[in-house]
Amino acid sequence: MSKRIADALFEAAYLSLITLFIAFSVIPVLVALVLSFDARGFMGPFPPTQFSLRWYERFLADDYYHAGLATSLIVATVATLIATLAGTLAAIALSRATFRGRAALQAALLSPLVVPNVVLGFGMLVFAARLGIVDGMTRLIMGHVLITFPYVMRTTAASLVGIRASYYEAALSLGAQPWKALVQVTLPLARTGILAGATFGFVTSFDDVGVSLFLTDAFTYTLPVAILAQMRANLDLTIAALSVIFVVATVLLIVLLDRLAGLDAIVGRGVYGR
Amino acid sequence: MLWPALVIMAPLLLGPLLALLHESLKPYVGGRIGGDDAGALTLANYAEIAAPEYVRYFLDTFRVGLISSGLALVLGFPMAHFIVRRASPPVRRLLIGGLVGTLFLSLIVRVYAISMTFGPLGPLSGFSRLLGIASNSPDGAELMVVLGLMNTTLPLVALTLIGTLQNINPRLEEAAMSLGAPRWKTFFLVTVMMCLPGILSAGITAYAFCISNLVVPMLVGRGFILFVSNLIYARFSEVANFPGGAALSIAMMVISVGLFYGLLHLVRSTWQEAGK
Amino acid sequence: MSITRRAFNRAALAGAGLAAAGPFAGGLIRPASAAERLLVVQWGAQWIEVSKQIAADFNKTNDTQIAWELHSGGSAAVIAKIKAVWPNTQYNVLSVWDPVFRTLIKEDWLVPIDESIVTNLATIPDQFIQKNDKGQKMTVPLSTAGAFWGYRDDLLPGGFDSIEDLLRPEFKGKLCVPYPINLTGLFIVSCAIQRGGDEKNAEPGWDFVKELASKGQIGEICTSNSEYINAMATGQYSVGFWNNGGWFATAKNFPVKLKNRMPDNKGFLYNEGFCVLKGCPEKAAFEFANFFAEPKMNELYNMNLGSGPTQPSAKTNPMLVDWYYKPDELAKYAYFADFAYLSSVMNEWNARWEREIVPLVRRG
Numbered sequence: 001m002s003k004r005i006a007d008a009l010f011e012a013a014y015l016s017l018i019t020l021f022i023a024f025s026v027i028p029v030l031v032a033l034v035l036s037f038d039a040r041g042f043m044g045p046f047p048p049t050q051f052s053l054r055w056y057e058r059f060l061a062d063d064y065y066h067a068g069l070a071t072s073l074i075v076a077t078v079a080t081l082i083a084t085l086a087g088t089l090a091a092i093a094l095s096r097a098t099f100r101g102r103a104a105l106q107a108a109l110l111s112p113l114v115v116p117n118v119v120l121g122f123g124m125l126v127f128a129a130r131l132g133i134v135d136g137m138t139r140l141i142m143g144h145v146l147i148t149f150p151y152v153m154r155t156t157a158a159s160l161v162g163i164r165a166s167y168y169e170a171a172l173s174l175g176a177q178p179w180k181a182l183v184q185v186t187l188p189l190a191r192t193g194i195l196a197g198a199t200f201g202f203v204t205s206f207d208d209v210g211v212s213l214f215l216t217d218a219f220t221y222t223l224p225v226a227i228l229a230q231m232r233a234n235l236d237l238t239i240a241a242l243s244v245i246f247v248v249a250t251v252l253l254i255v256l257l258d259r260l261a262g263l264d265a266i267v268g269r270g271v272y273g274r
Numbered sequence: 275m276l277w278p279a280l281v282i283m284a285p286l287l288l289g290p291l292l293a294l295l296h297e298s299l300k301p302y303v304g305g306r307i308g309g310d311d312a313g314a315l316t317l318a319n320y321a322e323i324a325a326p327e328y329v330r331y332f333l334d335t336f337r338v339g340l341i342s343s344g345l346a347l348v349l350g351f352p353m354a355h356f357i358v359r360r361a362s363p364p365v366r367r368l369l370i371g372g373l374v375g376t377l378f379l380s381l382i383v384r385v386y387a388i389s390m391t392f393g394p395l396g397p398l399s400g401f402s403r404l405l406g407i408a409s410n411s412p413d414g415a416e417l418m419v420v421l422g423l424m425n426t427t428l429p430l431v432a433l434t435l436i437g438t439l440q441n442i443n444p445r446l447e448e449a450a451m452s453l454g455a456p457r458w459k460t461f462f463l464v465t466v467m468m469c470l471p472g473i474l475s476a477g478i479t480a481y482a483f484c485i486s487n488l489v490v491p492m493l494v495g496r497g498f499i500l501f502v503s504n505l506i507y508a509r510f511s512e513v514a515n516f517p518g519g520a521a522l523s524i525a526m527m528v529i530s531v532g533l534f535y536g537l538l539h540l541v542r543s544t545w546q547e548a549g550k
Numbered sequence: 551m552s553i554t555r556r557a558f559n560r561a562a563l564a565g566a567g568l569a570a571a572g573p574f575a576g577g578l579i580r581p582a583s584a585a586e587r588l589l590v591v592q593w594g595a596q597w598i599e600v601s602k603q604i605a606a607d608f609n610k611t612n613d614t615q616i617a618w619e620l621h622s623g624g625s626a627a628v629i630a631k632i633k634a635v636w637p638n639t640q641y642n643v644l645s646v647w648d649p650v651f652r653t654l655i656k657e658d659w660l661v662p663i664d665e666s667i668v669t670n671l672a673t674i675p676d677q678f679i680q681k682n683d684k685g686q687k688m689t690v691p692l693s694t695a696g697a698f699w700g701y702r703d704d705l706l707p708g709g710f711d712s713i714e715d716l717l718r719p720e721f722k723g724k725l726c727v728p729y730p731i732n733l734t735g736l737f738i739v740s741c742a743i744q745r746g747g748d749e750k751n752a753e754p755g756w757d758f759v760k761e762l763a764s765k766g767q768i769g770e771i772c773t774s775n776s777e778y779i780n781a782m783a784t785g786q787y788s789v790g791f792w793n794n795g796g797w798f799a800t801a802k803n804f805p806v807k808l809k810n811r812m813p814d815n816k817g818f819l820y821n822e823g824f825c826v827l828k829g830c831p832e833k834a835a836f837e838f839a840n841f842f843a844e845p846k847m848n849e850l851y852n853m854n855l856g857s858g859p860t861q862p863s864a865k866t867n868p869m870l871v872d873w874y875y876k877p878d879e880l881a882k883y884a885y886f887a888d889f890a891y892l893s894s895v896m897n898e899w900n901a902r903w904e905r906e907i908v909p910l911v912r913r914g
Contacts, residue, residue, distance in 0.1 A: 003456045010458035014352050021349040021432070024425055025376050027398075028387035032379060035387065040803075045395045045785070064620075082282065090279035097276070107535040109283055113482040114530040116503035119523040122510045122630070123290025126297060129634040131289075146286045149279070151479070158475045159437035192437040200430060203377045210488045210503070213511070213627065218589050218619045218640045224380065229620035230594035231382075232774040243383040250378045254371040305894030307633050307657055327905040395784055410723055410769065410786055412912050497729060497771020498912050500904070508900055511627040512731045514653070515897045 029247060036240040055241035065238065067219075068226035075137070075222060076205040079144035080152075084198045087152030092186060094153075095160045106157075113150040117210025120146055125214040136220030143211040148201030155200060159193020160186075291527075298520035309517040319521035328505075332529065335501045338416060339484035342423035346431045347477050349424075354435035355465065359444060370436070373429045381489055385422045389494045392421055418494040423487060427480040434479065438472025439465075474541045478534065485530060502526045585613040586834035590643040590824075591628050594620045597645070600854040601842075608841045614834040629653065632827070642830035643838065647822040649734040649889040649896075651680045651689050654825060656890075661826045662686035667836035670843035674860045677886075678821045690839040691821035692848060693857035694874065696810070697736045697793045698817045703805040705788040712814050713744050716789060717761055723769040725762065726787040730903045732773055734892045736818050737791050738899060739885075744815050749887050756902070763910035771911070775799070794873060798856020801869065808873055816885035817875070821860065 031046070039052035059065050094106050112120060124143045133139055167189070171181035187194070212222045223242070230236040300309025301316050357369050391398050394409040402409040402417050409417070446468065450460040466473070488503040495504070502522065509519030592598050598618060605616045619641070621628055629650070632639045636659070644654070654660050662682070665671050668690060671679070678691040701709045706724075710716060716725060728737050735749070741762075742748055742755025762768055769787045772778040778796040781787055783803065790796075800806050810817035824842065826835045841847060849864035858866055858874045866874070875884050 007457040010456070010461065014356075014461075017349055017352040018356050021353045021428065024349065024421075025372070025428055027391055028384050028425060029376060029379060031387035031391050032383045035383075035390070046390045046397060064618075086279040086282050089275040093275035093279075103539060104535070107531065107538055108287065109279060110538075111287065111527075111531050111534070113479060114486055114534045115527050116486040116488060116501075116506060116523070118488050118503050118507045118510060119294070119527065120290060122506075122516075122519065123294045123523070124286075125630070125634050126293040126516075127289035130293060134635045134638055142286055145282065146290075149283060153279075154475060154479050155434055155437065158434055158472050159441065189441070192440060196433045196437055199374060199377065200433075206378075207381050209381075210507075214630065217631070218617065221619070224382070226620070227382070231776050232594065232621070236595065236776075239380055240383050240386070243378070243380045246378040246380070247375050251371060251375045254374055258367060258371070302897070304897050305653065305656065305890075307629050307653060322901065325905055327909065330909065331904070393784075394786055492773065493777075496769070497773070498908070500908060505904060508729075508731060509897075510630060513897045513900050514629055514633075515900075516630070518897065518901075 032240045032243050032247075035237055036244045038237055038240075055237045056245075058236075059238050059241055059245075064226055065223065065242075068221055068223035071137070071140070071220050072206055072223040075140045075144050076202050078141050079148050079205050080198055080202045082141075082145050083148040083152050083201050084194065087149050087197065087201075088156050088187075088190070088194050091153045091156035091160060092182070092190070095157060110150045110154055112146050113154065117147060117208060118213070121211035121214035124211065128215070134217070136215065136217030139215040139217075140212060140220065140222065143215045144205045144208065147208060147211055148205050151200040151204055152194070152197035155197030156190055156193045159190050159196070294520045294523055297516050298524050300517045302515050302517040307514040307516075319517045320525070322518060323522055323525060331500060331502055331505060332526075334499065335485050335503075336533075338419055338499065338501075339423070339481050342420045342484045343427060343431075343477055343480035345420070345424045346427040346480050347473060350428055350431035350476070351435055351466070351469075351473060353432045354439055355461075357432075357436055358439040359447075370433075373433055377429045377433075381426055382493065384425055385490055385493045388421050388425055389418050393418065412496075412498040415494065415496040415498045419491050419499050422490040422494055423484045426490070427483055430483070431476045431480050434476040435469070435472060438469050438476070442468045471541060474537070478537055478541075482530075482534060585615060586831035587615040587617060588642045588831065588834055588838055589617045589619060589640050590645065590838070591619050591621060591641055592645045596854050600851055601645075604842060604847050604851060605838075607847070608838060612834075612837055612841070614831075614838060616838065632659070633657075637829055639827060639829070641827055643824050643826055643835050645692075645822065645824055647695070648680065648820040649893045651825060652890045652893050654827075655680060655682050655688050659827055660688045661828055661830075661832055661835075662688055663690060663826070663839070664832070664836050667833065668840040668843065670840050670845070670848075670861070673845070673862065674843065675862070678860050680821075689821070689823050689825045690843050691823040691860045692842055693822045693852050693855060694819060694860055695794050695822050695857040696817055696819045696874065697733050697740075697791065698797065698808045698810045698873075699740070699789070699791050699812070699815070700797055700806055700808040700810075701789045702782065702785075702800070703807050705785060709807055709809065710789070712812060713741070713809075714814075716767060717765060719765075721789065722766050723786075724788045725768050726770045726772060726778065726781045726790040726792075727768055728778070728792060729771050729773045730907075731896055731900050733793060733818075734887075734889060735896060735899050736887060736892075739887055739892070740791060740815060740818070743885065749892055752899075756906070759907060760910060763907050764913070766911075768911050794856050794870070797873075798869070801856075810873065810875075811879070811883050816883055818887055819874075819884050820887070820889070822857065823860070 034047055036055055037051040037053070038048035039050035039054065040048055090109060094102060121143060124139060124146070128134075128139045128142065168181050168186050171185045172178065176184070207224060208222070209224050209228060212225045216222060216225050227236065227239045227242070230238065297309055298319055299315040299317070300311065301313035301318065302309050357366050361369060390396050392401050392409070393399060394414070399409050402414055405417065407413045407417055442465070447460050447464050450464045451457070485501070486503060487501060488507055491499045491501045491504055506519050506522050506526070509515045509522065592601050598620060602618070609616070628641070628644065632641060646654070663671060665687065671687065671690060674691055678694065679687045680689040682688050699713060703709065715721070730738055738752055738755045738759060739749045740755070741758040742752045745754030745758050747754035770781045772781055772792070775793070775796050778790065778792045779799045782790060782796070782800045797806055797808060824839045826832065826839065842851060843861070845861040845863045848859045848861040852859040852864070853867045856867065856870060858870065
C-alpha cells in the first residue's frame with residue numbers, strides 16, 4: 001500500500017518536473033514569437049498592442065545584418081568542424097589514456113568552459129596582435145575554436161561513459177585494426193555525444209557575444225555583435241525576429257532530417273536502444 | 275589521437291593566458307588606454323582587487339551559478355529520462371526536435387523573453403510572489419538572472435543526459451522493479467546512481483556556462499547582480515583599464531579552473547568509471 | 551570577407567574605378583583625387599540611419615566611399631581594438647563624445663583639423679571644440695548633448711523640486727540611474743553639486759549616492775541607452791538621470807519633463823562629433839566631416855537625435871525647446887564638466903562604485 005502511494009507521489013513529481021521543463025522552454029519561444037511582431041520601438045508591457053512586420057523587414061532589408069549572418073555562419077561552421085575533429089579524438093584518447101597528468105591535461109583542455117568569454121576574447125585580441133594577426137576572420141575563428149572545443153570534448157566524453165572499452169578491445173581481439181575498431185565500434189556508439197557536442201559547439205559559437213566583441217574588425221563582424229551594436233543605442237527587436245527565423249529553420253531542418261534519415265539514425269539509440 | 279587537439283589548443287590556450295598575465299603586471303595610469311608598456315612590472319593591479327568587497331562578487335557568481343545549474347539538472351534529468359525510457363517514438367522525436375530547436379533561440383532574446391514574462395509587468399509576475407520575492411526588489415533581479423541562466427542551460431543539460439542515459443542498460447531498472455523495489459527507489463538508487471558521472475559532467479558544464487556568463491546579469495541584473503565577468507567587461511570595454519581587467523581575469527581563471535579541476539577530480543576518484 | 555590592410559587599399563583603388571564610372575561619368579573627375587575609402591565608426595539606431603542619409607547626399611558631389619562600423623560596446627571598446635593594432639588601424643573617422651575625445655588626444659592618435667578644408671568649423675562656437683596641448687583644434691563637434699534629471703509626468707504629476715526630495719520614502723525603488731562609468735561619472739558629479747561639491751570635490755556626491763542607495767531609492771542601474779529607454783518604458787521608475795538621447799526616445803512614447811533648471815543643481819552639456827585618426831586619407835576625411843558640419847546637414851543630423859545643433863544658424867527640434875539653455879541661462883543652469891579630469895578618475899570611481907555602492911543597493 002505505502003509502496004503504491006510512494007510510487008504515485010514519485011510519478012506525480014516526475015511528471016510535474018517534466019511539465020515545468022516544457023513550460024520553461026516553450027514560454028520564451030512563444031514570447032519571442034509575439035515580440036517579433038511587436039510594432040512598438042520600446043519594451044512596453046506585455047502583450048503588445050500593435051503588431052507589424054517591421055523587424056522582419058528590417059532584417060531582410062539591411063545588408064549590415066546579412067554580412068553579419070554570413071560571417072557568423074562561416075565562423076561557427078569552421079570552428080565547429082575543427083573543434084569536433086580535434087575534440088572527439090581527444091575525448092576518446094583521454095578516455096583510454098593512463099599516463100600521469102591525464103586528469104590535468106583534460107582539465108586544461110576543458111578550461112575555456114569556465115573562463116568568462118570576455119576574458120578569452122580580450123586575451124585572444126592581445127595574443128593575435130602580438131602575433132601580428134589583425135585579420136578579423138582569423139582572429140574570430142581562433143577565438144571560436146577555443147570556446148567550441150570544450151563542448152565537443154565534454155559531451156563526447158560524457159557519452160563514452162557507458163561505452164565500455166571492452167567493446168573496442170573485443171573488436172581488437174577479433175582481429176580488427178585499431179582505426180577500424182575506432183571507426184566501426186567506438187565512433188558509432190559515441191555518435192549521439194559527438195553530434196550533440198558539435199551542435200552545442202555550433203550554437204555556442206553562433207550565439208557568442210563575449211569573445212566576438214573583441215575579435216571582430218571593421219569588415220568582419222558576427223551577427224550577435226551587429227545586433228548588440230544596434231541594441232545598445234536603441235531597442236531593436238530584429239533579434240527576436242531572427243530568433244524566430246532560426247528556431248523555425250532548425251525545426252524544419254530536424255523534420256527534414258527525420259524524413260530523410262530518421263532522427264534515430266542521427267541522434268542514435270545508444271548501446272541499449274529499444 | 276591526442277596530438278591534433280594539442281597542436282590546436284595549446285597555442286590558443288597559452289597565448290591569451292600569457293598575454294593576459296603580462297598585461298596584468300603592467301602599471302596602469304588613470305585616463306590612459308591600457309597598461310604602461312614602459313613602466314616596471316608591478317603587482318599593484320592584484321593588490322587592488324584583494325579588497326574583501328570583491329570576495330562577494332566571486333561568491334555571488336558561484337552561488338547564482340550553482341542555483342541555476344542545479345535547477346537545470348533537477349528539471350533536465352527527468353526530461354532526459356522520459357525521452358529515453360518512456361516516450362513513444364513520435365513523442366521522442368517531437369521532444370528532441372524541440373530541444374534542439376530551443377538551443378537556437380538567441381541568448382539575448384531568451385533573457386528578454388524571460389524578463390517580459392516573469393518580470394513585474396509580465397503575465398507570470400505572480401511566479402516570484404509565489405517564492406516570496408518582490409519582483410522589483412534586488413532579489414527579484416537575482417531571480418531573473420537565475421531563470422535566464424537556467425533556461426539557457428536546460429536544453430544543453432537535457433541533451434547531454436540523453437546521451438548518458440542511452441548508454442545505461444535499462445534491464446538494470448527493470449530487474450530492480452521486478453524484485454519489488456518501488457519506483458522512486460529504483461529511480462534514485464539505480465538510474466540516478468548509474469548516471470551520476472554523466473549527471474555531474476552535465477552539471478559541471480552547465481555550472482561553467484553560468485559562472486562565465488556576461489550577458490544575463492548585464493541585461494536583467496539591473497546593476498544589482500554583477501558577475502565577475504561584468505566587472506572584467508567594465509575594465510576592458512568601458513574604462514580601458516586593461517591591466518586591472520587582466521588581473522581580475524587571472525584571479526577568476528585560477529579560482530574557477532581550480533574549482534572545476536577539483537570537481538572533476540572528485541567525480542573521477544569517486545566513480546572510477548567516469549571518463550573511462 | 552577578411553581584408554588585410556594592403557588588400558583593403560587595393561579594394562579601395564578598385565572601388566575608385568567603379569565610383570568614377572558612376573556619378574562622374576560626365577568626365578568631371580579631378581585626377582588628383584582618385585576616390586578614397588573611409589571607415590567611420592558611428593552609434594547604431596538613429597545615429598547610423600541619419601548618417602547614411604547624409605552620406606548619400608555627400609556622395610552626390612564627392613566620390614569618397616564611406617564604410618560604416620557601429621560601436622559595439624561602450625565607446626572604449628573600439629579604443630581597445632585600435633590600441634591592439636595601433637598604428638595599423640583600419641578606422642579613419644570616429645563619432646564619439648568629449649571624454650573619449652580627451653582620451654584620444656592624450657594618446658596622440660588624432661590629426662589636427664585642417665580648417666582650410668573643414669571651412670564650416672569657423673561658424674561653430676569655439677568652446678565646443680576640443681584642443682590639444684598646442685591649442686590646435688582636434689574635433690568637429692556636430693551636436694550639443696546633455697545629461698539631465700527628469701521624470702515621467704504621467705507617473706509623477708508635478709515632479710519634484712530638488713533631488714533632495716528623492717530621498718523621501720515615496721521614491722523608494724523609483725530611480726533609474728547610470729552605472730558610474732556611463733556618462734563618465736556625471737551622475738556622481740550631479741550629486742556632488744547638490745551638496746556643494748564638484749567633480750574634483752566629489753566626496754559629498756558619494757555621500758549623497760550612498761544615502762540614495764542605502765534607502766533603496768535606486769531601482770535600476772543602466773549601462774546603455776537602450777537599457778535606459780526600456781527601463782523607463784516599463785513604468786516602474788518615475789525619475790531618472792540620463793543623456794538627451796535616452797530622454798528623447800522616452801519622450802516619443804511618454805510625457806517626459808526634464809529638471810534642467812533646478813535652483814540647487816545643474817544640467818550637463820557636452821559635445822559629440824567627429825575626429826580623424828592618424829594614418830588615414832586626411833583630405834577625404836576632412837571633406838566628409840565638413841559636409842556633416844554644414845548648417846543644413848547639421849540641422850538634419852540633430853533633428854533625429856534629440857540633440858542640439860552646433861551651428862548657430864541650424865534649427866533645433868521643436869520637441870527640445872526647453873531642453874537646452876538660452877545663452878543668458880547658461881551661467882545659471884549649465885555645467886561644463888572637466889572631462890579630462892573625469893576620464894582620469896573613471897577607473898577609480900568604477901572600483902569605488904563596485905566596493906561601496908553595489909553592496910548597499912544589493913541590500914536595499
